[in-house]
Amino acid sequence: MDMIETAGLTKKFGDLTAVDGVSFKVAEGEVFGFLGPNGAGKTTTVRMLCCLLSKTSGEAHIGGYDVAKDHDSLEIRQMIGVVPDNVGLYEPLSAYKNLDIYGRLYGMTEAGRRQNIERYLGMLGLWEKRDVAAGAFSKGMKQKLAIARALIHDPKVLFMDEPTANLDPESSKTVRDFILDLKQEKRTIFLNTHNLDEAQRVCDRIAILNTKLMATGTPDELENMVGGKKVVVELAQASDAVVAALKKKFAGVAIVSDGAKLSVASADPDGQVPDIVDAVVRAGGRVRFAGVEGSSLEATYLQLVRKEG
Amino acid sequence: MRFSQAWIVATKDFATFTKKRNIIYTVLIVPLVVSVALPGVVWYVQHRVNGADVGAAELTILLPAFVFFYLIIAGFIPTTIASYSLVGEKIEKSMEPLLATPTTDGEILFGKGLAAFVPPMGAILASSVLFMALMDTFTRGALGYYYFPNWDAAALLYLAVPLAVVMSVEWNVFVSSRVSDVRIAQQLGAIMILPLAGLYVGGEIGLVPLGDLNTTLYIAAALAIVDLLLLSVVRETFQRDQILTKWK
Numbered sequence: 264m265d266m267i268e269t270a271g272l273t274k275k276f277g278d279l280t281a282v283d284g285v286s287f288k289v290a291e292g293e294v295f296g297f298l299g300p301n302g303a304g305k306t307t308t309v310r311m312l313c314c315l316l317s318k319t320s321g322e323a324h325i326g327g328y329d330v331a332k333d334h335d336s337l338e339i340r341q342m343i344g345v346v347p348d349n350v351g352l353y354e355p356l357s358a359y360k361n362l363d364i365y366g367r368l369y370g371m372t373e374a375g376r377r378q379n380i381e382r383y384l385g386m387l388g389l390w391e392k393r394d395v396a397a398g399a400f401s402k403g404m405k406q407k408l409a410i411a412r413a414l415i416h417d418p419k420v421l422f423m424d425e426p427t428a429n430l431d432p433e434s435s436k437t438v439r440d441f442i443l444d445l446k447q448e449k450r451t452i453f454l455n456t457h458n459l460d461e462a463q464r465v466c467d468r469i470a471i472l473n474t475k476l477m478a479t480g481t482p483d484e485l486e487n488m489v490g491g492k493k494v495v496v497e498l499a500q501a502s503d504a505v506v507a508a509l510k511k512k513f514a515g516v517a518i519v520s521d522g523a524k525l526s527v528a529s530a531d532p533d534g535q536v537p538d539i540v541d542a543v544v545r546a547g548g549r550v551r552f553a554g555v556e557g558s559s560l561e562a563t564y565l566q567l568v569r570k571e572g
Numbered sequence: 573m574r575f576s577q578a579w580i581v582a583t584k585d586f587a588t589f590t591k592k593r594n595i596i597y598t599v600l601i602v603p604l605v606v607s608v609a610l611p612g613v614v615w616y617v618q619h620r621v622n623g624a625d626v627g628a629a630e631l632t633i634l635l636p637a638f639v640f641f642y643l644i645i646a647g648f649i650p651t652t653i654a655s656y657s658l659v660g661e662k663i664e665k666s667m668e669p670l671l672a673t674p675t676t677d678g679e680i681l682f683g684k685g686l687a688a689f690v691p692p693m694g695a696i697l698a699s700s701v702l703f704m705a706l707m708d709t710f711t712r713g714a715l716g717y718y719y720f721p722n723w724d725a726a727a728l729l730y731l732a733v734p735l736a737v738v739m740s741v742e743w744n745v746f747v748s749s750r751v752s753d754v755r756i757a758q759q760l761g762a763i764m765i766l767p768l769a770g771l772y773v774g775g776e777i778g779l780v781p782l783g784d785l786n787t788t789l790y791i792a793a794a795l796a797i798v799d800l801l802l803l804s805v806v807r808e809t810f811q812r813d814q815i816l817t818k819w820k
Contacts, residue, residue, distance in 0.1 A: 276817065310816065313672050317813050340674040351666035353584065355591035364587075367580045368673040396591075412669065 266291045266420050266451040267312065271321035274307050281307040283475045284321065289468075291419075292449035294442065296456060296466035300568055303473045305455040306348060309422050312453070313345050325420060341369065344413030348424040348455075350405045354398030358389055358408050361397050362415050369416035376415070383411035387441065403434030410441065421445065424455040439465055459560050469560075477567040485564075486557040492532045494539050495556045498523040499549035508546030509539070526556075573682065577675045581683025582690070585657050589691065598652040599691045602645055603699035610638045611706035618710065628715050635707060636783025639725050640772050642696055642703075643791075646736035647765040649695065654688035654744030655757035662752055662819060671812050681745070681810045688741040693734060700729050727788040735795035740764045742802035749809045749819045 267289035274282040282304040289295040299305050310316040312323055314336035326342050328335035353361050359380055366376035384390040387407040392400070397408060406426060413421060423442070427435040442465050445452060456462050462469050463482045471477040471485070478485060498505060501523045509518050509527065517528040525543075529535045532555040540553050589595045614634070661667045670680060704720035711719055744761040751757050771791065775782035 315668065315671055315812055315816055337674045337676070340672060343672070345669060345672040347665075347668045347672070349665035349668070351664060351669045353588060353666055354664055355588050356584075360587060364580065364584045365669075365673065368577065368670075368675055370674075409669070 264291045265289065266293075266326055267295070267324070267453060269308075269312070269321065269323045272308065272311060272318055272323050273320045274304070274311055274316065275319045280474060282311070282472075285472065285476045286321075287470055287476060287479055289451060289453060291451055292446075293467045294446050294452040294454060294465055296454045296462035296469040297472055298456060298459065298462050298469055298564060299472035300457060303568075305457075305472055306424055308472070309345075309424055309453065309455055313343060313422055314339050341416075342418055343420045343422060344416070344418035346406075346409050346413045346421070346423040346426050348428065350409035352397040352400075352405055352408060352412075355396055357394050358384065358397055358400070358411075359393040361408060362412055365412050366415045371416055379415050379417065380411075383414050384408075386444070387411055388437070403430050403437070406430060406434065406438060407441075410438065414445075418450070420451045420453065422453045422455075425457070426454070427456070427458060427461060435461075459564055463560050471564055471567050473568050478563070482560055483557070486560050486562075488563045488567075492529065492555055492557045494527045494529050494532045494536055495552075495554055496525045496527070496539060496543055496548075496550060497552040498525070498543070499551050502546070502548050505543050505546045505548035509542055512542045513539075523551075573676070573678055575682075577679040578683035578686060581670070581675065581680055582686035585653075585684065585687030586691070588660075589653065589656070589687070592656065595652055595656060599649055599695050602649060603642075603695045604702075606641050606645060607699035607703035608706070610641065611703060611710055614707065615710045618714070631711050631714055631719070632783070635711070635719050636724060637772070637775055638703075638707070639700075639728055640775065640782050642700055642733055643728060643736050644765055644768045644772060646692065646696060646733040647740045647768045648762055649692040650688045650737050650740040651744055651758050651761035651764070653691060654684070654741050655748055655754055655761050657684050657687055658745060658748035659752060659754045659757045662748070663754070667815055671815065677810055677812055678807075681806065684745065685738075685741050688744065689734075689737055692737050696733055696737075697729065700725075724783055724785045724788050727785055727792065732788055732792040732795060735792055735799055736768060738799045739795055739802060742799065742806045745806045746802065746809055749814070 265288045323330045470479040519526040708718045774780035
């Protein structure tokens with residue numbers, strides 16, 4: 264079942280088109296990454312999906328509900344949790360009170376609120392700080408509290424807008440690990456980010472947005488979109504004889520030599536590794552490493568974003 | 573419109589206000605000063621050595637003018653709360669997660685309105701009881717009867733004052749959508765006391781017959797009309813699309 268579905272979703276601010284005809288589907292339990300540079304329309308898209316901004320045209324449904332219908336929008340907001348790019352906590356109030364207010368707004372019972380507050384603050388390492396004012400928290404702690412707030416009512420769909428932006432590496436890792444924990448619980452997660460490494464680590468599929476949707480696929484599919492895979496062989500020592508032998512044996516194939524590192528383009532890299540290693544050894548080369556490397560997600564991302572720019 | 577959702581928004585604001593000293597001081601101290609200081613002036617004048625007592629004729633002019641102070645502070649006190657409630661949320665960027673909950677714009681607006689309405693009204697009504705009790709105590713001898721309560725004071729405190737508080741709240745919601753600094757919002761928000769202060773001055777120079785029930789009812793009717801006009805402006809202003817994209 265698709266939890267999120269858009270078709271030609273468009274948002275204009277006057278003459279400026281912020282999001283242009285975006286269409287995609289996100290399955291239940293999927294972690295879907297939304298990659299794009301600043302100003303690409305990621306936050307605007309999330310705001311439309313969360314019923315925070317009206318769309319100019321197109322369609323968007325969350326859990327079968329239409330974001331454009333008033334009654335549906337209340338149902339949608341009941342089933343989603345949102346971690347905005349600005350955490351927006353009530354800083355004079357304690358962590359517990361911040362979560363309790365949101366639990367009440369989602370119609371939770373007092374016992375349910377207490378249980379989930381303890382659960383999520385515990386999971387995020389904030390339970391001991393529950394009575395401390397949110398304003399006294401570090402940036403990382405505030406981000407974790409905002410995540411707990413988004414989860415307080417156990418939403419089916421979680422929207423996270425740059426959840427690790429401006430966090431130190433340790434806090435970023437904690438948040439990423441937490442997203443992976445949520446993935447185990449089969450929650451649908453929509454992750455806005457411009458952190459390619461993060462997207463690659465946690466997302467099942469990724470969409471690249473630059474006002475328009477440039478590409479959608481699994482991290483592997485996107486990696487191979489530009490350049491494809493190649494066999495890489497690292498020699499103990501650079502050798503012109505080995506390069507010459509390879510060029511002779513694999514005539515017409517792109518072979519790139521970078522000192523002791525050789526790259527051989529291949530349509531079937533996994534199948535060709537033994538042949539290439541054999542050719543290297545026969546030419547007198549000593550192999551330190553041989554394996555398959557793909558194009559990087561970064562290469563695909565940059566090519567798609569620059570092409571549009 | 574679900575009152576329960578609006579009340580949660582309001583109680584959240586109440587909890588926040590208790591952490592803000594300037595809000596507590598404004599809400600409690602201003603009405604308290606009015607309720608104690610004005611009877612204190614009357615008491616002092618009546619007990620000063622070698623001074624002439626304030627006569628019954630003067631008191632029947634002074635007392636309704638003093639009650640009118642509550643209408644003026646009704647236009648002032650909500651300014652502090654409403655401006656913090658909205659501009660404070662803008663500064664802390666806490667409006668977006670609130671809008672993402674299953675709460676309608678109208679419920680949030682109503683909740684914000686309640687948060688800015690209830691504390692000033694509670695403080696004004698409570699302090700007015702003290703004011704009337706002290707005034708009756710100090711003027712019973714000169715007047716020969718208890719001046720308070722009376723229909724004019726009741727109309728002013730239970731009709732005109734709530735309408736003035738609503739006017740102030742609505743005006744402050746509008747102002748808060750245009751500025752991003754709490755102090756500027758408070759300064760602009762306080763503009764609403766000018767017409768009320770003008771009425772007071774009009775009363776002092778004999779243009780407006782303060783203490784007359786009909787006058788108070790006319791003022792209340794005018795306030796009700798202003799409230800309705802401002803309500804339409806505020807409802808137009810307080811929409812999620814506008815809040816997230818056009819509010820400064």
